[in-house]
Amino acid sequence: SQTIHQWPATLVQPVGSPLSLECTVEGTSNPNLYWYRQAAGRGLQLLFYSVGIGQISSEVPQNLSASRPQDRQFILSSKKLLLSDSGFYLCAWSVNTGNQPQHFGDGTRLSIL
């Protein structure tokens, strides 16, 4: 069966520090991969998605970037964190054949101090 792993589960970082969140998927090949941010009590905002290695689509201008160095690995990064980067970050994957559900990891709670 397929599984998705995100880490760390929680992270506290100072303003101006770098960020690297990692997401890996097991049990499937060539998945679509997604990064979302969720503010407290709110819906999901799509940040990036990828349909293949090295292919990244950015949905909103921001202080973050994403990379997909391997088929089942998706990384969310920042060179300098802002206070507004605080939130709950979720990674998801889906089968790449169209009209398929996305399956989510358990997220990373990021707090910027």
Add this chain to the structure above:
Amino acid sequence: GESVGLHLPTLSVQEGDNSIINCAYSNSASDYFIWYKQESGKGPQFIIDIRSNMDKRQGQRVTVLLNKTVKHLSLQIAATQPGDSAVYFCAEGVFGNEKLTFGTGTRLTIIP
């Protein structure tokens, strides 16, 4: 712009009763719909999906109804249990588009 929204942000239901969570969508091109359940501190969990060639689909204790005429989606949960307390999101998609559009969520609270 196009959006997916929910009629009720909160819903409280007595344990054992049935609950209905509603969702309105505005993109007439959407042909795929999903319901997710999100418990506190966790990622959304897939519950059930439906394609636009169907009006109804049933799972274990859950039923999704799709009314394309009025662009309305609902999730019915039968015989609710305390473990059903969570935030429920609807999402819509269009075949060929790799993205989903999520609603803002409804918080369901089951009263013991």
